Amino acid sequence: xxxxxxxxxxxxxxxxxxxxxANEADAxxxxxxIADRDRNMTIVVNGQLTAVASQSGTKTRTxxxxxxxxxxxxxxxxxxxxxxLSINQALTYVAGVGPNQRGNVATRxxxxxxxxxxxxxxxxxxxxxxxxxxxxxxDFHRIEGIDVVKGPASxxxxxxxxxxxxNLSSKVPQSExxxxxxxxxxxxxxxxxxxxxxxxxxxxGRFLYRIIGGAERSDGFVDHTExxxxxxxxxxxxxxxEATAITLIAAYQRDPKGGAYGSVPPIGSAVANPNGQIRxxxxxxxxxxEAFDRKQWSLSALFRHDFNEAIRYRxxxxxxxxxxxxxxxxxxxMLPDLRTIERGGGGSDESFSTFTIDNNIAAxxxxxxxxxxxxxxxxxxxxxxxxxxxxxxxxxNGIPNLDIYAPVYGVAIPDVLAGVPPxxxxxxxxxxxxxxxxxxxxxxxxxxxxxxxxxxxxxTSGVSTALRQxxxxxxxGALYAFTFGLSSYFSYSTSFEPQSGVNLAGESFIPVxxxxxxxxxxxxxxxxxxxxxxxxxxxxxxxxxxxxPDDPRxxxxxxxxxxxxxxxEGRGSIRPGLEFSLAxxxxxxxxxxxxxxxxxVVNGAAQSGVxxxxxxxxPKWTASSFLSYDLSKNDAVTGPLGGLTIGAGIRYVGGxxxxxxxxxxxxxxxTRFRTAGYTLVDALIAYDLGRLGGTMEGVSLAINASxxxxxxxxxxxLSNNWCWFGAPRTVVASLRxxx
Numbered sequence: 001x002x003x004x005x006x007x008x009x010x011x012x013x014x015x016x017x018x019x020x021x022a023n024e025a026d027a028x029x030x031x032x033x034i035a036d037r038d039r040n041m042t043i044v045v046n047g048q049l050t051a052v053a054s055q056s057g058t059k060t061r062t063x064x065x066x067x068x069x070x071x072x073x074x075x076x077x078x079x080x081x082x083x084x085l086s087i088n089q090a091l092t093y094v095a096g097v098g099p100n101q102r103g104n105v106a107t108r109x110x111x112x113x114x115x116x117x118x119x120x121x122x123x124x125x126x127x128x129x130x131x132x133x134x135x136x137x138x139d140f141h142r143i144e145g146i147d148v149v150k151g152p153a154s155x156x157x158x159x160x161x162x163x164x165x166x167n168l169s170s171k172v173p174q175s176e177x178x179x180x181x182x183x184x185x186x187x188x189x190x191x192x193x194x195x196x197x198x199x200x201x202x203x204x205g206r207f208l209y210r211i212i213g214g215a216e217r218s219d220g221f222v223d224h225t226e227x228x229x230x231x232x233x234x235x236x237x238x239x240x241x242e243a244t245a246i247t248l249i250a251a252y253q254r255d256p257k258g259g260a261y262g263s264v265p266p267i268g269s270a271v272a273n274p275n276g277q278i279r280x281x282x283x284x285x286x287x288x289x290e291a292f293d294r295k296q297w298s299l300s301a302l303f304r305h306d307f308n309e310a311i312r313y314r315x316x317x318x319x320x321x322x323x324x325x326x327x328x329x330x331x332x333x334m335l336p337d338l339r340t341i342e343r344g345g346g347g348s349d350e351s352f353s354t355f356t357i358d359n360n361i362a363a364x365x366x367x368x369x370x371x372x373x374x375x376x377x378x379x380x381x382x383x384x385x386x387x388x389x390x391x392x393x394x395x396x397n398g399i400p401n402l403d404i405y406a407p408v409y410g411v412a413i414p415d416v417l418a419g420v421p422p423x424x425x426x427x428x429x430x431x432x433x434x435x436x437x438x439x440x441x442x443x444x445x446x447x448x449x450x451x452x453x454x455x456x457x458x459x460t461s462g463v464s465t466a467l468r469q470x471x472x473x474x475x476x477g478a479l480y481a482f483t484f485g486l487s488s489y490f491s492y493s494t495s496f497e498p499q500s501g502v503n504l505a506g507e508s509f510i511p512v513x514x515x516x517x518x519x520x521x522x523x524x525x526x527x528x529x530x531x532x533x534x535x536x537x538x539x540x541x542x543x544x545x546x547x548x549p550d551d552p553r554x555x556x557x558x559x560x561x562x563x564x565x566x567x568x569e570g571r572g573s574i575r576p577g578l579e580f581s582l583a584x585x586x587x588x589x590x591x592x593x594x595x596x597x598x599x600x601v602v603n604g605a606a607q608s609g610v611x612x613x614x615x616x617x618x619p620k621w622t623a624s625s626f627l628s629y630d631l632s633k634n635d636a637v638t639g640p641l642g643g644l645t646i647g648a649g650i651r652y653v654g655g656x657x658x659x660x661x662x663x664x665x666x667x668x669x670x671t672r673f674r675t676a677g678y679t680l681v682d683a684l685i686a687y688d689l690g691r692l693g694g695t696m697e698g699v700s701l702a703i704n705a706s707x708x709x710x711x712x713x714x715x716x717x718l719s720n721n722w723c724w725f726g727a728p729r730t731v732v733a734s735l736r737x738x739x
Contacts, residue, residue, distance in 0.1 A: 055125060055314075056147035056167040058446065059156055060362055060373050062437065065524045066444050068477030068489035070096075070535045072148040072569060076171075078579070081628055081647065081684065083704035083732055085140040087121065087166060088112055092651055093624045095569040095583035096150055096164075101617060103715040103724025104221035104280070108258035108292060109135055110166075114150055115539055116563040116589045116618045117163030124170050124302060126318050126356040126379075127157070131387050131425075134324035134350040136296050139231045139253060141182075141194045142212050144169045150567075151516045151537065152495030154473040155448040158379065158431045162495045162514025162541050172247050172302070173208035173237040174198045179739055182214075186732035192216035198235075208237040220259040221727055223283040224409070225290065228257040243306040251298045258292035260285055262330040263722035266660045267338055268404065270675045270714045270723050275339045278404055280712060280725045284331040284343065289413040291327040291347070296320060310364045317357040324350045329413060332393050333721045336664045340401050344393040346416040352385030360433075373437040384426040390416045423460045429453070442482060446491075448475040454498045454511075471496040471511050487522040501545065504554035512557075514541045530572025532582075539563045546609070549596040561615060563589040577633030581649075584623045589615050598670075606672035607659060608720060613672070614657045617718035621654035621677075632688060643691030645702075649682040658717025678713035678726070682706050698738045706730045 055061070057071045064071055072094050074084075084090040087110040088099040098113040110121055121128045128136050150164040157165060177199025184192040194214030201207040213232035220226055231253035239245045262285050268278040298320035306312045327347035334341050360377030395401060398414040433450035449472065456467040477491030495514035502508050520535030544559030565587040573579055594611040598604035608616050628647030631637045654677040661670050686702035710729035717723040 056149050056165075058375070058435065058437065059125070059314075059360055059377065060375055060435075060437065062373070064531055065485070065487050065522055066439075066479060066481055068444070068446060068479040068491040069493075069518065070150040070520065070533055070537075070567065070569070072150070072571075074146045074148075076144050078581075079140065079143070079145070081579075081645070081686075082626070082649075082682070083684070083702065083734065086110065086137075087146070087168075089706075090140070090146055091148065091166075093581045093583055093626050093649060094148055095567040095585045095622075096565065096587070097148065098618065098622070098716075100715045100726060101718050101724075102261075102263075104727040105260050105262060105724055107227065108137065108255065108261070108294070110137060113618065114148065114163040114166075115537070115565060116561070116587060116615060117161040117541065119163055120157070120160040120165045122157065122165060122167040124300060124316055124318070125157075125167060125358055126300075126316055127354075127381060128320070129352075129354045129356075129381070129383050130296075130320075130322040131324070131348075131350040131352040131385050132389065133326050133348045134294065134322040134352050134385070134387075136298075136320060136322050137253075137255070137294075138168060139214070139229065141196065141214055142171055142231070142233050142251065144171045150535075151491075151518055151539065152473070152475075152493040152514050154452070154471075154495035154514075155450045155475045155493060156377075156433055156435070158381070158429055158450070158452050159454065159471075159497050159511075160495055161497060162516060162539055170249055170300070170302075171196070171198075171210065171212065171235075172249070173210040173235050175200055175205050175208060175239075181737045182734060184216075184732055184734040186218070187730060188219040188221065190216070190218040190732060192218075206239055208239065210235040210237075217257075221281065221725075222260055222262075223281050224285070224287040225260045225283065226257045227255075227259050229253065229255050245302075245304050247300075247302040249298075249300040249302070251296075251300075253294075253296050255292070255294045258294065260290065261292070261326075261328050263719075263724055265331055265334040265341055265404065265721060266658055266673065266717055266723045267334055269725065270658055270717055271660075271673050273338055275405055280728060282404060283407070284341065284402065284404075285329040286345075286411065286413055287409055289327055289329050289345065291325060293325045294322065295324075296322045312362045313360075314362075315357070315359045317355075319353065319355050321351070321353040324348070329399060331722065334660070334662065335401070336662060339405050340403055342394055342401055343399050344391055345397075345399040345413055346389075346391030348387055348389040349417065350385060350387040350389075352383065352387075354381065354383040356381045369440055371439040373439075375435040375437075376433070378430070378432050380428075380430045382426075382428050384424075386422045386424050388417050388420050388422050390420045392416055421461045423458060425456065425458045427454070427456045429455075442480050444479040444481065446475065446477045446479075450474070452496070456498065456500065465500070467498065467500045467508075469498050469511050471513075485524045485526050487524075488520070489522070490517075490519045492517055499543070499545065499557075501555070503556060504548075504551065509545060509557055510543060512541065512543045514539070516540075528572060530570065530574075532570035533567070535567045537563075537565055537567075539565075544593075546593065547595045558593050559591070559595075560593040561589065562592045563587060563618075575634075577630035579628050579630075579647075581624070581626045583625070585621065587618065587620055587622075589618045591615065600668070601661070602667060602669040604670055606670045607661075616658055617656050617716035619654040619656040619677070622652060624651040625649060626682070628684065632691075640691050643688035645684070645686040645688075647684040651680045651682070653678055653680075653713075653715075656716060658723060659720045661720060673717075675714045675717060675723075678711055680706075680711055680713070680726075681708045683708050700736050700738070702734045702736070704732050704734070 101111040147167040179197035182194045198210035233251040237247040300318040303315045329345040332344040358379040431452040435448040438445040475493040479489035481487045497512040499509040516539040518537040546559035548554035568584040571581040626649030630645045655674040689696040689699040713726045715726040
């Protein structure tokens with residue numbers, strides 16, 4: 001009932017703008033004017049090129065150089081140039097980001113960290129959400145660009161971790177007819193095809209279309225696994241005038257195979273094993289039991305209307321349904337012989353649907369010498385679904401052990417989910433937010449506030465548990481922009497995460513909170529779209545449930561993880577065609593209030609989450625740089641040589657903590673270790689075959705290599721007894737035809 005009420009109420013907010021759009025007449029061919037204005041782009045302000053955020057940091061068109069927060073933008077040109085086809089691949093050259101948390105195995109999910117915490121993922125400003133294992137993933141042929149917002153962002157987006165969030169921008173129909181056909185091959189038997197076509201439907205250019213579709217398959221990076229995907233996304237825009245646009249985006253995607261979701265034990269991968277090293281392609285599961293099949297359907301509506309130059313209205317809505325079938329056998333722990341692993345097994349069957357809507361109105365006005373950009377909005381998310389989930393461990397439950405150096409597969413695994421009752425869950429969140437950005441000369445001030453109401457109900461075997469929580473979050477920041485392109489800033493922001501459960505006294509937990517202080521410098525050389533950012537931050541996640549040191553049966557909310565860091569990042573153009581990215585990160589993270597050391601484990605102080613320890617899989621030092629040169633943009637280069645593009649990148653990731661436990665004679669011993677740091681090299685070479693003349697106009701060939709020198713490395717050991725190898729050398733050749 002509440003869901004229907006809020007849906008109708010929120011939809012009603014759109015009616016005035018829809019009516020305004022319907023009453024416009026004889027408008028010029030505006031095509032995607034509004035869509036372009038709201039996306040990552042370059043505009044000219046006071047004679048200076050200025051990169052503009054696509055509404056992710058402030059939900060307004062505020063230039064990065066005037067935003068008191070660290071935000072990284074990656075456009076489609078960079079994604080194509082580096083052949084980045086996932087969030088992890090796209091963010092390998094971004095400061096503060098720890099990509100590939102599950103290495104070369106779990107590519108079915110976007111698992112990474114920002115400033116030490118797992119981020120929420122948004123598409124067109126709306127959260128992507130499913131069930132526990134039925135998380136949606138968007139194929140990157142549909143993506144125009146990515147914004148990485150660093151630090152707490154609850155004040156505009158609701159519940160999220162304090163590290164930040166990722167916002168993907170969808171491709172939308174365009175007024176100029178064009179398209180791309182792509183075919184790609186690579187090692188691991190990769191085959192990929194994609195098509196993207198867009199343009200006007202009518203002669204006035206008021207109706208625009210776009211259709212994107214494709215398919216791919218490849219072997220997984222580990223033995224006995226495969227990846228497979230099919231997708232299609234038709235789109236339609238109605239643009240009656242320069243002030244109004246509505247776009248409908250439908251999408252269907254199926255991933256009938258998704259690699260594996262296992263791991264390798266630390267001893268033999270990150271830590272020396274007297275029996276030798278584990279192969280990078282080692283598979284810890286059972287081929288006959290391995291299964292993954294995800295289907296997702298979605299329909300989005302993106303509406304914009306500018307009442308005039310001062311007042312702008314935006315409303316985005318999406319319905320998405322995700323169904324998923326998952327079975328796996330996986331490494332659980334190593335036995336004392338250091339070559340046999342005990343394994344677990346199980347899986348889940350889930351079906352979840354999510355409805356999301358975000359409305360906001362922005363107004364620009366002045367009060368004396370002050371220029372204001374006022375924003376007010378309301379958003380809502382409803383998520384519900386049913387899931388069957390069960391996991392067991394050990395030979396006693398039908399999951400046999402495995403020799404990691406001489407694995408023998410083919411044992412029948414029982415249906416672990418047989419007889420498991422379903423769990424139904426429903427989550428609603430509504431948020432109201434307001435923000436004022438004040439400009440006076442070079443001084444830019446921002447103040448934001450938001451109130452969230454969150455409710456959740458979970459039912460299993462007729463037993464229901466309910467959760468209702470609310471939280472107010474806020475942000476304040478100041479930035480001074482000097483006339484020569486330098487800006488200095490300071491900001492404070494907060495976040496929250498709903499927290500279920502009760503303590504021993506039956507008292508409900510309160511939300512987990514986050515806060516961040518950040519200060520920095522930004523520099524944009526005049527006449528360029530290059531931005532360099534130096535930032536320092538102090539971030540904390542608080543009210544984390546931990547074991548009560550005075551009563552191990554009880555859980556108390558005094559836990560705190562603190563992260564302090566310094567980031568240096570820059571990206572842009574050195575000269576026409578010569579593009580660069582530069583990133584460096586120092587991050588010091590610690591459980592300042594965590595669990596007490598276990599008294600039942602030898603060396604219990606080494607376990608994850610204990611006070612004074614570092615969180616697992618969070619390196620202190622990372623650095624990267626990528627440089628590419630498109631000679632076609634250099635007027636001095638003519639002839640066939642002008643079709644060449646070359647590029648190379650280098651990535652350094654320092655070591656991070658991991659843990660493992662061994663049980664011998666009934667005694668459990670914990671060990672903490674640090675993985676080895678590693679340096680990887682990437683490269684690209686591309687050629688515009690149209691430079692050769694004849695019938696090759698619009699045809700290009702690109703070859704991208706990742707981990708060019710095939711470096712063996714462990715990306716992380718983020719869970720006890722689990723580590724993940726990084727991807728070996730991958731080479732992909734792509735042939736594209738554009739018209």
